[in-house]
Amino acid sequence: xxxxxxxxxxxxxxxxxxxxxxxxxxxxxxxxxxxxxxxxxxxxxxxxxxxxxxxxxxxxxxxxxxxxxxxxxxxxxxxxxxxxxxxxxxxxxxxxxxxxxxxxxxxxxxxxxxxxxxxxxxxxxxxxxxxxxxxxxxxxxxxxxxxxxxxxxxxxxxxxxxxxxxxxxxxxxxxxxxxxxxxxxxxxxxxxxxxxxxxxxxxxxxxxxxxxxxxxxxxxxxxxxxxxxxxxxxxxxxxxxxxxxxxxxxxxxxxxxxxxxxxxxxxxxxxxxxxxxxxxxxxxxxxxxxxxxxxxxxxxxxxxxxxxxxxxxxxxxxxxxxxxxxxxxxxxxxxxxxxxxxxxxxxxxxxxxxxxxxxxxxxxxxxxxxxxxxxxxxxxxxxxxxxxxxxxxxxxxxxxxxxxxxxxxxxxxxxxxxxxxxxxxxxxxxxxxxxxxxxx
Numbered sequence: 254x255x256x257x258x259x260x261x262x263x264x265x266x267x268x269x270x271x272x273x274x275x276x277x278x279x280x281x282x283x284x285x286x287x288x289x290x291x292x293x294x295x296x297x298x299x300x301x302x303x304x305x306x307x308x309x310x311x312x313x314x315x316x317x318x319x320x321x322x323x324x325x326x327x328x329x330x331x332x333x334x335x336x337x338x339x340x341x342x343x344x345x346x347x348x349x350x351x352x353x354x355x356x357x358x359x360x361x362x363x364x365x366x367x368x369x370x371x372x373x374x375x376x377x378x379x380x381x382x383x384x385x386x387x388x389x390x391x392x393x394x395x396x397x398x399x400x401x402x403x404x405x406x407x408x409x410x411x412x413x414x415x416x417x418x419x420x421x422x423x424x425x426x427x428x429x430x431x432x433x434x435x436x437x438x439x440x441x442x443x444x445x446x447x448x449x450x451x452x453x454x455x456x457x458x459x460x461x462x463x464x465x466x467x468x469x470x471x472x473x474x475x476x477x478x479x480x481x482x483x484x485x486x487x488x489x490x491x492x493x494x495x496x497x498x499x500x501x502x503x504x505x506x507x508x509x510x511x512x513x514x515x516x517x518x519x520x521x522x523x524x525x526x527x528x529x530x531x532x533x534x535x536x537x538x539x540x541x542x543x544x545x546x547x548x549x550x551x552x553x554x555x556x557x558x559x560x561x562x563x564x565x566x567x568x569x570x571x572x573x574x575x576x577x578x579x580x581x582x583x584x585x586x587x588x589x590x591x592x593x594x595x596x597x598x599x600x601x602x603x604x605x606x607x608x609x610x611x612x613x614x615x616x617x618x619x620x621x622x623x624x625x626x627x628x629x630x631x632x633x634x635x636x637x638x639x640x641x642x643x644x645x646x647x648x649x650x651x652x653x654x655x656x657x658x659x660x661x662x663x664x665x666x667x668x669x670x671x672x673x674x675x676x677x678x679x680x681x682x683x684x685x686x687x688x689x690x691x692x693x
Contacts, residue, residue, distance in 0.1 A: 283362075283378035289332060291318030294373075303362055303378050306351025317376065323454040324348040325364065333593070335368045336542045336610075338550060342366035342374065347381065349454070352461040359458070359465045361385040371550075408506035412492060413442045415499040417456060429507060431478030442503055447474050447482060463489045463501055475505060484508045525599040527577055528584035536598030537663070540608050543596065544663050547610060554657040555617030557607040558670040559587070559624065562649045562682040564603035571646065579633050579648055586631060590624050606670075614656035618687040621652040625685060651677035654687035 283300035287293045293315055301308070304320055313319035318329050325348055335342050343366050350360040363379040409425040422437040430445055443456055455471075462469035468490040475485040488504040523535040531539070547554040561567075561583060568576040580603065587597055587605060596608040607624075609617050632645035653673025657666055669688075677686040 281380075283376075285317060285376045285378070287317045287374055287376065289372045289374070291316040291329065291332075293317055300378060303350060303360065303380060306360060321348070321364075323451060324350065326450055328366070332366070332368075332374060336539060337368070337546050338371050339368050342368055347385070349458040351457065352465070358382070359461045408504065410502060410504045411437075411442070413501050413503055415460075415501075417441050417443060417460070420500065429505065430476075436478075445475055445505070447476055459487075459489045460501065463491050464499075472508070475507075525584075528581050528599055530584050530588070530605070531596065531598035533598065533600045536596060536600065536606060536608075539596055540606075541663050543608055543610055544657065544666070547657060552611055553613040553616075555609045555612045555614055556655050556657075556666055556670045557609065557617060557621045557624070558600075558653045558655075558667075558674045559605045559607065559621075559650050560652070560674055560678065561603040562651055562678075567646065567648075575633075575646070579646070582631065582633050583628065583648070583650070586627050587624060590627055591620065606667075612656075614654065614687055617654045617656060618685060621654045621685045621687070625650055625652060625683065629683060649683035651682050652685050653677055654685060 280297070281299065283303050284295075284297045285293060285300050286295040307320050307323070308314050311320045311322065321328055325346060328343075331342050343364065346364040346366075348362055348364055350362055352359055359382060360380065361382045361384075363381045364376060365379075366374055366376045368374050409423075409429040411422050411426055412420040414420055419437045419440050419442055422432065422434045426437065427433055432440075432445075443452060446452060446455070459469045459471065468488060470486065470488050472484065472486050474482050475487070476482060485508055486506050488502075490502045490504075492500040492502050523532060524530065525532045544554065546552075561579065564576065564579070567579055580599075583603075584597070584599070584605070587607065591597060591607060591609075594610055596606075598606055600606050607620075609620060612620065628648060628650045631648065633648055651674060653670045653676065655666055655669040655673060673686040673688060677684050680686070
């Protein structure tokens, strides 16, 4: 268990180390050191105190990713996305921890994670519960109540019990969300929110905060009865605080404008809309970081530039929908054949690029050949209903492979890979060309 783990241990090399150890014990923030899989290596006493509400329900209390899974589900992705040998992973990420103590005081923390070496990370947890409470008091203004309670359109209110079941439902709920009274009575109020892995955690936060502060205010996605999403404000307040008969008032209003989730915006900005791989801008950004890291650590780095053979003929003969399907399947096959640390992106049309950290030219050549064979052996469906025979089309690809040379820039490496790809295309297609940089 996390609470039973040994505290931070430092080498006994003098008074400086002892002073640092005492400081780690006394600082009013949690400090945790962990590896790239989330496995906790060192902690100070503040960490288990802050995370206590999460420990009972987590699958692995010795793994930070497991402990924070409900409130920071994207932490493993954030950690894995930091390609540099050191640097920031996330800063001041606000998370709801849960309720603590006999008074059920709600706990919020600010999480900052920094990469300190290729496989080691340090996280700090700061208790910001009082700050959050003050902010929520400020947000709850008379104007907000007036907009709802003075007959404004686009709002609803209902009463729920301590288990989140609807006790009463009126015309306002039907007008805003489409749910009829006979359907909603006894239903869990959670049905008005989009399902997802964090919904249970969010519902507990709403009720716990309302019990602690008297109310909870949030803005986020909501659902109508027919599944349409919209962005709304939701206020939860305590109507009856008696534990045996605790009841809450739910008030929600529709906000103007379409709701778009933050992670969806990130995907739109960084991935190719057709194939789902990295888009050109994001690929080159990450490739530049990887080149810097490989150079600093004197590690090999190879690049594969891939191009589908005769793709224009496929589009002209079978149509662009089939061409799109070929590109999507091609991207899927590439993803299946490379490692999670490799970078795959579409740089234009039918041209893709793979960056292979830690791989020299010979390894890069072998991976490119594996990709070429896999694509050659794959038959792409012309019709979604086709299983075999004439309903399939054979596709091949050519590739150029180049390895990073000392002092070389990303642009120079790209040009060499592009020239090698051109050589493969002019020398018969469905082949690989790889070469070291010519001596200057």
